[in-house]
Amino acid sequence: MTTTPTRTGDTDLVVIGGGPAGCAAARTAAGVGMRSVLVEPDALCRTLARIPALDNVLGGFTSGPELAGAVTADLERTGPCRLELGRRVTRISAGDDRVTVTLDSGGRLTAPYAVLATGVGPLRPADAPWITAPAGLAPPPLWEVEPGRAEGRTLLVLGGDRPLGTFLRAHPDTGTRLLVAHPPGDDYKVEEIRDDPRVTLLPVGHLVLRTAGEAAVTAGTTGRDGGRAVVRADAVVANIGSAPAAPAGDLVRDAAGYCPPERQHPRVLVAGDVRSARFQRIMTAMGSGAEAALRAYYAGRNPPAGT
Numbered sequence: 513m514t515t516t517p518t519r520t521g522d523t524d525l526v527v528i529g530g531g532p533a534g535c536a537a538a539r540t541a542a543g544v545g546m547r548s549v550l551v552e553p554d555a556l557c558r559t560l561a562r563i564p565a566l567d568n569v570l571g572g573f574t575s576g577p578e579l580a581g582a583v584t585a586d587l588e589r590t591g592p593c594r595l596e597l598g599r600r601v602t603r604i605s606a607g608d609d610r611v612t613v614t615l616d617s618g619g620r621l622t623a624p625y626a627v628l629a630t631g632v633g634p635l636r637p638a639d640a641p642w643i644t645a646p647a648g649l650a651p652p653p654l655w656e657v658e659p660g661r662a663e664g665r666t667l668l669v670l671g672g673d674r675p676l677g678t679f680l681r682a683h684p685d686t687g688t689r690l691l692v693a694h695p696p697g698d699d700y701k702v703e704e705i706r707d708d709p710r711v712t713l714l715p716v717g718h719l720v721l722r723t724a725g726e727a728a729v730t731a732g733t734t735g736r737d738g739g740r741a742v743v744r745a746d747a748v749v750a751n752i753g754s755a756p757a758a759p760a761g762d763l764v765r766d767a768a769g770y771c772p773p774e775r776q777h778p779r780v781l782v783a784g785d786v787r788s789a790r791f792q793r794i795m796t797a798m799g800s801g802a803e804a805a806l807r808a809y810y811a812g813r814n815p816p817a818g819t
Contacts (some may be wrong), residue, residue, distance in 0.1 A: 533784025
């Protein structure tokens with residue numbers, strides 16, 4: 513049950529983002545009787561559905577598509593949640609008694625509280641200071657690589673982010689060879705795959721991509737000792753990391769673009785990967801989404817004086 517202040521808008525809660533955190537927020541809100549509108553520009557759990565192997569979630573789920581299907585089916589059965597798929601939030605405005613969310617259609621949604629769960633998106637070579645690449649180069653992320661097309665080929669992997677381990681666990685018999693060029697800051701990320709015979713680690717100070725076609729890739733690298741080397745591969749894929757995907761508006765961001773929950777307007781609750789780079793896991797995203805919905809619920813039952 514909600515109090516009068518939570519009925520001053522279009523719904524009790526606007527959830528921005530339909531990944532694990534946003535879906536958990538909407539599902540939890542429904543469980544305590546809150547109406548919600550979930551806005552997602554793509555399909556629910558789209559990124560999760562592309563993760564081939566899982567090893568850090570409860571419930572016996574071993575693949576992203578399996579878990580994404582279960583989450584999506586459950587949310588689609590949730591009556592108090594209205595889905596706004598194919599819409600992007602362009603701005604969040606927080607006031608004394610409500611949050612206004614502007615959509616790319618020009619429409620607006622208002623509610624006493626909003627959960628921001630937009631997650632992160634993959635970085636491009638141009639975003640990495642240790643890479644010089646041809647203008648407009650946008651190689652596919654490693655987690656989108658189809659094993660069949662990569663079989664027997666050599667891929668130059670830009671960056672040592674953790675999808676490396678996921679790719680190798682999901683395809684234990686693949687004959688794909690991975691040349692992993694990574695800066696010193698990725699040293700701790702590549703520890704889990706350091707001894708995999710399919711991987712050659714290339715710690716670099718700087719990397720210059722000369723071509724990026726499907727037929728061949730030539731990369732000039734400068735090692736940490738100042739020496740130079742040239743490596744060749746059949747194709748290049750990105751594994752540089754992620755950047756927050758939050759919309760414009762009344763949000764407080766840190767130097768890296770993340771939105772720390774404790775620094776936001778009290779009516780904007782941040783959940784999932786957009787909070788910080790330190791806790792980007794499916795389980796922590798879902799837990800934070802559920803917690804954000806409950807914070808909105810209890811805040812509505814005990815609104816601040818004067819609201």
